[in-house]
Amino acid sequence: MVAAAKRRVIPGFGLTLGYTLVTLSCFVLLPLGALAVRTAQLSWPEFWATITDPVVVAAYRLTFGASAVAALCNAVLGLMTAWVLVRYRFPGRRLLDALIDFPFALPTAVAGLTFSNLYLKDGWIGGFGDRLAGLVNSAGASLGYPALIPSDSLGWLDFAYTNTPTGIVLVLIFVGLPFVVRSVQPVLQEWDAEYELAAESLGAGPFTTFRRVIFPEIFPAWLSGSSLAFARAVGEYGSVIFIAGNIPGKSQIAPLLIVQKLDDFQYAQATAIGMVLLLASLAILLVMNGIETWVRRRQTA
Amino acid sequence: MMLTRRNLVGAFGAMAAGAAFGPARAAADIKLLNVSYDPTRELYTEINDGFAAVWKAKTGATVTFEQSHGGSGKQARSVIDGLKADVVTLALGWDITAIEKAGLIKSGWQTRLPDNAAPYTSTVAFLVRKGNPKGIKDWADLTRPGVQVITPSPKTSGGGRWAFLAVWGGIAKAKTFDLTTPDGNAAAKSAAEGATSFPIYDNAEAKSFITTLYNSHVPVLDTGARGATVSFAQKQIGDVLINWENELWLAKEEFGADKFEIVYPATSILGEPPVAVVDAVVDQKGTRAVAEAYLQYLYTPEAQDVIAQLHYRPRNLDAVKKYSADLPNVPLFTIDAAFGGWTKAHTTFFADGGVFDSLYKPAQ
Numbered sequence: 001m002v003a004a005a006k007r008r009v010i011p012g013f014g015l016t017l018g019y020t021l022v023t024l025s026c027f028v029l030l031p032l033g034a035l036a037v038r039t040a041q042l043s044w045p046e047f048w049a050t051i052t053d054p055v056v057v058a059a060y061r062l063t064f065g066a067s068a069v070a071a072l073c074n075a076v077l078g079l080m081t082a083w084v085l086v087r088y089r090f091p092g093r094r095l096l097d098a099l100i101d102f103p104f105a106l107p108t109a110v111a112g113l114t115f116s117n118l119y120l121k122d123g124w125i126g127g128f129g130d131r132l133a134g135l136v137n138s139a140g141a142s143l144g145y146p147a148l149i150p151s152d153s154l155g156w157l158d159f160a161y162t163n164t165p166t167g168i169v170l171v172l173i174f175v176g177l178p179f180v181v182r183s184v185q186p187v188l189q190e191w192d193a194e195y196e197l198a199a200e201s202l203g204a205g206p207f208t209t210f211r212r213v214i215f216p217e218i219f220p221a222w223l224s225g226s227s228l229a230f231a232r233a234v235g236e237y238g239s240v241i242f243i244a245g246n247i248p249g250k251s252q253i254a255p256l257l258i259v260q261k262l263d264d265f266q267y268a269q270a271t272a273i274g275m276v277l278l279l280a281s282l283a284i285l286l287v288m289n290g291i292e293t294w295v296r297r298r299q300t301a
Numbered sequence: 302m303m304l305t306r307r308n309l310v311g312a313f314g315a316m317a318a319g320a321a322f323g324p325a326r327a328a329a330d331i332k333l334l335n336v337s338y339d340p341t342r343e344l345y346t347e348i349n350d351g352f353a354a355v356w357k358a359k360t361g362a363t364v365t366f367e368q369s370h371g372g373s374g375k376q377a378r379s380v381i382d383g384l385k386a387d388v389v390t391l392a393l394g395w396d397i398t399a400i401e402k403a404g405l406i407k408s409g410w411q412t413r414l415p416d417n418a419a420p421y422t423s424t425v426a427f428l429v430r431k432g433n434p435k436g437i438k439d440w441a442d443l444t445r446p447g448v449q450v451i452t453p454s455p456k457t458s459g460g461g462r463w464a465f466l467a468v469w470g471g472i473a474k475a476k477t478f479d480l481t482t483p484d485g486n487a488a489a490k491s492a493a494e495g496a497t498s499f500p501i502y503d504n505a506e507a508k509s510f511i512t513t514l515y516n517s518h519v520p521v522l523d524t525g526a527r528g529a530t531v532s533f534a535q536k537q538i539g540d541v542l543i544n545w546e547n548e549l550w551l552a553k554e555e556f557g558a559d560k561f562e563i564v565y566p567a568t569s570i571l572g573e574p575p576v577a578v579v580d581a582v583v584d585q586k587g588t589r590a591v592a593e594a595y596l597q598y599l600y601t602p603e604a605q606d607v608i609a610q611l612h613y614r615p616r617n618l619d620a621v622k623k624y625s626a627d628l629p630n631v632p633l634f635t636i637d638a639a640f641g642g643w644t645k646a647h648t649t650f651f652a653d654g655g656v657f658d659s660l661y662k663p664a665q
């Protein structure tokens with residue numbers, strides 16, 4: 001090791017390592033340190049009382065719960081999307097591929113506003129059933145059958161999710177989708193179809209081929225994409241704020257509680273809540289990483 | 302503890318504000334930063350133009366303004382964290398008190414200007430859909446079955462806090478005053494000075510009403526006054542909006558008088574959004590004279606007219622009379638006489654572990 005450190009094939013190790021450390025310190029470690037210092041201004045009982053307050057706990061549960069559900073949906077939807085984009089050729093594929101990045105580029109507040117308007121009870125999706133019933137009835141009337149169906153008979157097709165936890169999940173799916181697609185896509189692209197042919201020639205059906213041959217290969221990328229989507233969802237504020245109802249204990253997310261504490265000049269309490277979010281996300285990401293490493297090892301072993 | 306943070310954030314604040322407030326300040330070119338709360342954009346656009354003309358005529362100097370608007374608590378926090386505001390014009394006294402506690406405003410700011418340093422007032426009323434289909438006429442109607450109420454969160458919005466206090470005082474039948482007369486104003490003032498105990502905080506009826514209201518009738522708590530207006534008027538959520546009177550007018554004018562009606566409850570609260578010069582900043586920048594003149598200008602008949610035209614309630618009783626068609630006389634209770642001032646109201650109702658928090662605690 002020591003010998004290797006003295007003679008490297010590529011020059012400039014000292015310079016680039018220094019640069020990396022400075023960047024990391026300035027933009028990651030310093031803010032994290034400030035967060036810890038600020039939180040440390042609370043005594044232990046104060047800290048504990050802040051983070052175990054029922055309203056705060058409910059906000060954590062909502063934030064992590066909605067993020068987990070959204071990440072799971074994204075894991076499935078994102079994998080399918082990546083698969084379709086890589087394995088099939090169809091008109092409009094490039095356009096679709098470009099659209100995947102849309103949630104990255106769109107200001108989150110715009111996404112939040114759009115979603116909350118769509119899922120209002122008068123919105124396109126929130127009032128879909130009522131609109132459909134209206135359409136059916138007006139079409140019926142023009143054919144001579146007025147009031148074909150009761151105007152509220154399609155109420156089960158009204159997806160009025162604004163100001164509900166379901167609405168939060170929907171926005172988080174939107175925000176997180178590209179993470180999974182963009183993680184899995186390159187691996188699928190590199191994948192050599194000969195392995196599939198080999199599996200087939202050895203008698204594996206399509207399902208077995210996917211389960212035993214393809215999936216293990218894309219699993220690490222898929223898992224890390226899903227974790228990224230989850231982590232992003234936990235911290236998401238701009239978009240969620242428009243669709244969450246902000247009712248304490250019911251539809252209030254943890255990041256909003258932080259803002260609320262700040263507005264009440266309680267910096268230490270705000271950072272305490274942030275600290276818990278951070279540690280929980282970190283723990284979850286570590287576990288995901290652990291699984292990923294374990295799977296890789298098992299594959300190579 | 303405040304100091305370290307202020308230094309840190311102050312550095313960034315100074316960087317951000319650097320472009321606007323360069324070191325060179327010729328007498329002929331003064332820049333003032335007015336940090337205000339959410340709904341006053343339109344108001345200060347007009348007031349600033351008026352004052353600039355007056356100041357130019359008087360001294361020959363040109364004043365230009367920078368305006369910042371946002372939630373009152375957030376704005377106070379920015380100033381504490383180093384935003385170089387010459388004057389603050391916020392939604393409630395508590396937020397200016399917070400700046401005072403940080404050492405940037407001298408104590409006694411509330412008596413340095415007339416009328417509790419609030420050059421205009423407002424009140425809290427209802428906006429309902431045209432024809433008032435749910436028949437909302439007074440506070441007690443808000444918790445009738447099937448009524449959905451939109452109001453901003455008292456945790457993040459000054460307007461939300463005034464609305465909460467208005468409901469509490471309305472249900473608890475707080476003593477009201479006729480503030481359109483000099484006698485009424487004097488009575489309110491002496492009641493505030495003479496009050497020693499505030500039984501209104503123990504009013505069981507108000508407590509249970511507030512609990513029912515926020516738990517079962519409020520489907521969404523927007524973070525700011527404007528957000529609540531948008532939820533009600535544009536997103537069409539709820540049957541009644543409880544908000545600043547001036548916000549109700551704005552909704553009516555913006556979205557069409559054929560869609561909404563303003564309903565005044567039998568009694569309401571006198572909302573006093575106060576103003577103050579940020580001593581630490583004006584002394585450093587040398588803008589004290591102009592900043593003080595600016596705030597005094599708000600009390601002139603000319604500014605009081607602008608205030609009334611934008612649906613805030615003027616302090617000047619002549620202006621009150623002149624605009625009484627749009628701003629009807631409602632018997633009002635005051636925060637000082639009924640609740641013993643902001644510090645007490647804030648600690649009891651809105652601070653962590655206060656009454657508002659307890660509303661959402663699951664039953665033990």
